[in-house]
Structures are given as C-alpha cells and as structure tokens.
Amino acid sequence: MNIRTKGWLAAATALGTIALISAAIGWANIEVHDADHQRRQTAEIARALNDLRLVTFEYILHRSDRAQVQEREASARLDRLLANAPFSSHEAAEVLAELREHTAAAHRIFEEFLASSSDPGATAYDAETTKRFEAQLSGRLLVLQQESLTAAFRLTDYSSQRINAAQQRVVVVIAIGLALIAITIAGIAWLIGHHVLAPIGRLQQATREVAAGNWSFELVADRRDEIGEMSRNFNAMTQALRDSFAQIEHKNEELAALNKEIEAFSYSVSHDLRAPLRSMDGFSLALLEDYGDKLDDDARDSLNRIRAASQRMGRLIDELLGLSRVTRTELSIRAVNLSAIAREIAESLKLQHPQRSVQWVIEDDMTVQADKPLMVIAMQNLLENAWKFTGKTEQAVIQVGTVEEDGARNCFVADNGVGFDMTYADRLFGAFQRLHHESEFSGTGIGLAIVQRIFRRHDGRIWVRAKPGQGATFYFNLKEPLHERTQQGHLAG
Amino acid sequence: MSEPNKVILLVEDNQDDVVLTLRAFKRSHLMNPIEVARDGIEALDFLFARGAHADRASAPLPTIVILDLKLPKLDGLGVLKAIRADPRTQYLPVVILTSSKEEQDLISGYALGANSYVRKPVDFAEFLEAVKVLGIYWLMMNEIPPQSLPQ
Numbered sequence: 328m329n330i331r332t333k334g335w336l337a338a339a340t341a342l343g344t345i346a347l348i349s350a351a352i353g354w355a356n357i358e359v360h361d362a363d364h365q366r367r368q369t370a371e372i373a374r375a376l377n378d379l380r381l382v383t384f385e386y387i388l389h390r391s392d393r394a395q396v397q398e399r400e401a402s403a404r405l406d407r408l409l410a411n412a413p414f415s416s417h418e419a420a421e422v423l424a425e426l427r428e429h430t431a432a433a434h435r436i437f438e439e440f441l442a443s444s445s446d447p448g449a450t451a452y453d454a455e456t457t458k459r460f461e462a463q464l465s466g467r468l469l470v471l472q473q474e475s476l477t478a479a480f481r482l483t484d485y486s487s488q489r490i491n492a493a494q495q496r497v498v499v500v501i502a503i504g505l506a507l508i509a510i511t512i513a514g515i516a517w518l519i520g521h522h523v524l525a526p527i528g529r530l531q532q533a534t535r536e537v538a539a540g541n542w543s544f545e546l547v548a549d550r551r552d553e554i555g556e557m558s559r560n561f562n563a564m565t566q567a568l569r570d571s572f573a574q575i576e577h578k579n580e581e582l583a584a585l586n587k588e589i590e591a592f593s594y595s596v597s598h599d600l601r602a603p604l605r606s607m608d609g610f611s612l613a614l615l616e617d618y619g620d621k622l623d624d625d626a627r628d629s630l631n632r633i634r635a636a637s638q639r640m641g642r643l644i645d646e647l648l649g650l651s652r653v654t655r656t657e658l659s660i661r662a663v664n665l666s667a668i669a670r671e672i673a674e675s676l677k678l679q680h681p682q683r684s685v686q687w688v689i690e691d692d693m694t695v696q697a698d699k700p701l702m703v704i705a706m707q708n709l710l711e712n713a714w715k716f717t718g719k720t721e722q723a724v725i726q727v728g729t730v731e732e733d734g735a736r737n738c739f740v741a742d743n744g745v746g747f748d749m750t751y752a753d754r755l756f757g758a759f760q761r762l763h764h765e766s767e768f769s770g771t772g773i774g775l776a777i778v779q780r781i782f783r784r785h786d787g788r789i790w791v792r793a794k795p796g797q798g799a800t801f802y803f804n805l806k807e808p809l810h811e812r813t814q815q816g817h818l819a820g
Numbered sequence: 821m822s823e824p825n826k827v828i829l830l831v832e833d834n835q836d837d838v839v840l841t842l843r844a845f846k847r848s849h850l851m852n853p854i855e856v857a858r859d860g861i862e863a864l865d866f867l868f869a870r871g872a873h874a875d876r877a878s879a880p881l882p883t884i885v886i887l888d889l890k891l892p893k894l895d896g897l898g899v900l901k902a903i904r905a906d907p908r909t910q911y912l913p914v915v916i917l918t919s920s921k922e923e924q925d926l927i928s929g930y931a932l933g934a935n936s937y938v939r940k941p942v943d944f945a946e947f948l949e950a951v952k953v954l955g956i957y958w959l960m961m962n963e964i965p966p967q968s969l970p971q
Contacts, residue, residue: 598890598919601942605919606836609944613843634943641942645921 329552330522337515344507351500358493365413366486372412372426373479375405379430380472383437387465390444402434419485422478429475433468440464526554533561542569586655593651600644608637646773649704653780658698660785665693665738668703669727672710685717690728693738695805697785705781708774709740709801715770716744716799735804743798752791826883826959828854831863831899832917833891840944841886841917841951848952852959855882860894863887864902867909881912884958887934889918889925897928904933911965913958 379401386394409427414420443457443464529546536544542565548558611630619627666689673687695702710725717723726741747755756779778801782789786806793799828845832838838856845854857863865871867881885903889896896916903909915936916929929937938954941947 594920594922597922601919601940602834602837604942605840605940605944605947608942609836609840609843609947612944613840638943648921 348504355497362489369482685723688726713742741800746793829882844951850955859892860899
C-alpha cells in the first residue's frame with residue numbers, strides 16, 4: 328500500500344469518527360426531544376387524572392349536574408390523551424394499558440354511582456343501603472384514581488430515565504470518538520515517522536554517501552510505496568553511474584594500453600631507427616678518413632651529404648620523440664616563474680652566440696600555474712625561434728611580457744626579426760611545417776608543434792601575429808590565471 | 821698508451837655498432853683487448869666463466885663493461901642486475917652505451933647501479949669523441965677496487 332493511500336485511509340478514519348460522533352449527538356438530541364415530549368404528555372395525563380379526581384369528588388360531595396358534565400368531559404379528554412400517548416416501548420405500553428383499564432373501570436364505577444344516586448324510588452332502607460354502596464363505590468373510585476396517578480408518575484419517571492440514558496450514551500460516544508481520533512492521529516504520526524521520515528532519512532544518507540563518492544552504496548528497496556519507488560530509482564541511478572564509470576574505466580584501460588604501445592613504439596624508434604643512421608654516418612666518415620685521398624671532390628661531397636642527411640634524420644627522430652614525450656608526460660601543475668625561465672634561456676643563448684647583440688626586455692614576476700619542465704621546453708622553443716629569426720636584424724629586440732586583451736591577460740614573446748606572411752600562419756603550428764627555407768634559417772619545423780601541444784595540454788592556447796620584415800609576436804594563455812600567487816593545493820597534488 | 825692487460829667487455833648485438841665502436845677505440849689509440857658479447861647471456865657467461873667461456877675460470881675480470889641496453893635473450897638492464905647481484909662482480913664498472921634517451925632507461929640504469937650512462941650520437945665524429953673520453957677516463961684515470969673482495 329502506498330503512502331498516499333495510507334494517508335487517505337487515516338484521514339477517512341478521522342472523518343468517519345467525527346461523522347459518527349455527530350450522528351450520535353444528533354440521535355441523542357432526537358431521543359432527548361422525544362423523551363421530553365413524552366414527559367410533557369405524561370404530565371398532561373397526570374393533570375387530566377387530577378382534574379378527573381377533583382370533579383369526581385365534587386360530584387360525590389355536591390351531586391351537581393355540572394360536575395357530572397365536567398366528569399364526562401375530563402374522562403373523554405383523558406381517553407384522548409391516553410389514546411394518543413407517544414409511547415412505543417413495551418414497558419410504557421403496559422403502563423398505558425393499565426392506565427386505560429383503570430380509567431375505564433373508574434368511569435364504569437362513576438356511571439354506577441350515577442345510576443344509584445338517581446334512583447327515585449328508593450326507600451329508607453334502600454337509602455341506607457345505597458349510601459353504603461355509594462361509599463363503597465367512591466372508596467374504590469378513589470383507590471383506582473390514586474393508582475392511575477401513580478402509574479402516570481411512573482411514566483414520567485420512565486421519560487426522565489430515557490433522557491438520562493440518551494445523555495449518558497452521548498458522553499460515552501464522544502469519549503470513544505475522541506479516543507478513536509487520538510488513535511488515528513497517533514497512527515498518522517507513526518505512519519509519517521516510520522514510512523516517510525525514516526525512509527527519507529535513509530535516502531538522504533544514501534545521497535550523502537554517493538555524493539561523497541561511494542558509488543557502490545545500495546538502498547534496501549523492498550517497500551511497495553512511493554519511497555520504495557524512489558529507492559529503486561535511486562539504485563537504478565547509482566547502477567547507471569557505476570556502469571558509466573566502469574565504461575570510462577574500461578576506456579581508460581584501453582587508452583593506457585594504447586599509451587604503453589606508443590611508448591614501446593617510441594622506444595623502438597629511439598633505439599632502432601638511429602642505429603642504421605649511425606652506421607651510415609660512421610662508415611661514410613670511415614670512407615672519408617681511410618680513402619679520402621683516393622676519392623675526387625664529387626665523391627667526397629656525396630659522402631658528406633650522406634653524413635649530413637643521416638645527422639639531420641637523427642635530429643628529426645629526436646624531435647619527434649620530444650613531441651611524443653610532451654604528450655605522454657604527466658603534468659605536475661604548480662606555480663612557475665616564466666620571467667626566471669626566460670632570463671635563464673636568454674643567458675644561455677648569449678653564451679652560445681657571444682658575437683650577437685640582442686636586446687632582451689623581460690617583464691618581472693610573470694607567474695603561471697603550469698608544469699615546469701614543459702613550460703621550459705615551450706619557452707625554449709619560442710625564445711630560440713625569436714633568437715633565430717632576428718639573426719639578420721640589426722638592433723634585434725626580443726620582448727617577453729604580458730598584455731591585457733578582452734579582459735584576459737596573455738603572455739607574449741615578441742621579436743623584430745624577419746616575420747612572415749599571415750596567410751601561412753595556420754600552417755605554422757603543424758609538425759614539419761616551415762615558412763623559411765632551411766638555407767636561410769635552420770631547423771626541423773617541429774618546435775612550434777611541440778609548443779602548441781604543450782599549451783593544449785594545459786588547456787591553454789597559442790596564436791601569432793606577424794608581418795614580413797617586421798617580426799612576429801606569439802601570444803599564449805593558460806587555463807590558470809596569470810599572476811596567481813596563492814598556492815592552489817588541489818592543483819599542486 | 822694504456823695498459824694493454826686491461827680488458828674491455830663490449831656487450832653489443834649490432835655488428836655495425838661493434839665495428840664502429842672498435843674503430844673508435846682504435847682511432848682513440850686505446851689498444852686494450854676488447855671482448856665482444858652479442859647478447860646478455862653471452863655477456864654473463866663471459867663474466868662468470870660459464871658455457872662457451874668455461875675456460876676463463878682463472879682469467880681476470882674485464883676492467884670495464886660497455887653495455888648496450890637493447891639486447892637479445894637478456895636485455896642490458898637484466899645483465900646489469902645480474903652483475904650487481906653477484907659478489908664477484910658487484911663493484912665492476914659498467915658504462916651503459918645506448919641509443920636510448922628515454923628517461924625511464926636512465927633512471928632504471930642508475931637505480932640498478934650503472935656507473936655511467938652515455939648516449940650514442942648519430943654523428944660519428946661526436947661518437948668518436950665520446951668513446952675517447954670514456955676510454956681515457958675508465959681505463960686510465962679511474963681506480964678500480966682490488967679483484968679479491970671481502971665476501
């Protein structure tokens with residue numbers, strides 16, 4: 328049975344009880360009213376009996392014709408009252424019958440009395456006899472009337488008792504009704520407590536568990552009501568979550584396996600592809616060293632080209648491995664001082680190429696939340712590019728700083744080198760894409776692909792603005808806000 | 821130039837690399853005898869005088885082992901582990917000479933007790949320089965512990 332039905336049932340019980348009490352009060356009211364009517368009728372009968380007695384006495388004492396007429400009237404009135412008396416119970420009917428009998432008997436005696444007193448041919452002896460007879464009659468009459476009065480009072484008592492009984496019954500019904508209502512209310516309270524609040528409490532506990540990450544939490548869902556339905560839905564939900572997570576887990580395992588394969592592949596590439604290159608370079612050099620004097624210039628040039636190509640392929644392999652390593656390494660995000668990194672790279676470039684004079688403008692305290700080794704690689708590529716492409720510029724300037732744009736702070740690396748045509752900008756970040764001939768500027772064309780991959784791994788972005796002959800500016804931002812000095816614990820982990 | 825009785829054990833499976841390494845030693849004027857093992861098992865057989873090298877029972881250990889990592893049968897790290905596990909060879913200088921620049925190999929190599937880790941460059945001129953420096957250091961400058969070690 329569900330909670331709604333139970334609630335309806337409880338409400339219906341309470342309402343039914345109230346209706347029952349109302350009905351009982353109504354019924355008692357009718358009963359009291361009825362009994363009151365009976366009592367009044369009984370009083371009327373008693374009054375009529377009294378009147379009859381008075382006129383009977385009056386006739387016995389004064390023998391007036393008026394009293395005789397009055398007796399008849401009173402008697403008729405009493406008969407009418409007795410005939411219409413509103414009594415239905417057996418007991419009352421018996422009393423009434425007794426009353427009717429007594430009245431009829433009294434009337435007969437009175438008639439006899441009349442007959443004896445109106446006998447004109449009576450002698451003295453007769454008169455004596457008549458007098459004694461009359462005395463006898465009047466005595467009997469009086470006794471009868473007295474008995475009738477007593478019976479009438481019994482009827483009155485009976486009515487009063489009926490009123491009392493009705494009132495007592497009302498009291499009992501109200502008491503029972505109130506008790507029933509109290510029980511119903513207690514039942515409703517218990518119902519709410521046991522069937523609503525307690526299961527909701529368990530549900531709440533379950534949601535808390537699941538929110539805390541306990542996906543395997545299962546609710547007991549054996550109830551057949553709305554809460555049971557909710558519990559089943561909840562279990563279905565956690566089951567769906569578990570399934571999704573299992574699926575994600577499975578995919579992750581697949582990815583991990585794939586990653587392992589790539590790693591194994593990279594390892595092979597790193598080891599096995601370089602070995603033949605070493606042979607090509609080594610044996611070419613051996614030829615040049617051992618037989619150089621027997622070879623002409625063309626042959627030596629060819630051998631040198633073989634060596635240069637082998638070495639260049641070696642570098643390409645190394646950089647490709649670097650690119651794949653950028654994708655594979657796990658990020659360890661913490662505060663990284665870009666200014667310090669830029670200064671270190673600038674110093675090392677100055678040391679490597681002391682003949683060049685480049686003006687470095689590096690903003691202080693540029694701090695980002697990032698993986699430091701990867702940021703070093705990114706900055707190295709960007710700054711080495713800037714250094715390389717200002718190689719033919721007089722008064723070369725390389726700037727590293729931040730700029731506010733569209734409400735966001737972006738870092739930039741700017742140079743005043745050769746620049747390039749923006750038409751080809753979208754090709755710039757692809758692997759092995761070059762915008763200059765290698766004879767002009769050396770390089771494998773992989774550096775910016777690595778840089779872009781590094782920023783992507785940080786959920787960041789890199790873009791470029793350039794003009795031929797006027798230098799290039801690389802802008803980048805990371806998901807984490809710039810100049811964030813407070814240590815963010817959840818990212819440092 | 822160097823003491824000729826100091827034997828070098830070169831563990832290398834690539835014939836080209838063997839030839840180039842021998843050439844590099846020769847060109848660096850390192851005249852020490854060089855023994856070549858073609859896989860990990862052969863290297864251990866040589867060191868512990870087993871199998872085909874059983875006759876070496878009384879021969880001294882090589883002064884240095886130059887070890888490639890990618891080897892048939894038993895890889896370089898396995899060989900290194902076996903060398904360090906045996907009391908006779910636990911202090912034997914082992915230089916890893918390999919193509920791999922993988923961080924994991926470097927860490928594993930040092931963790932297992934390699935004395936040095938050198939990457940073979942593609943440029944033979946650079947390789948020559950590396951072998952020269954390596955030979956001078958390990959064969960001439962470095963002092964090795966006495967052969968009979970307290971057990």
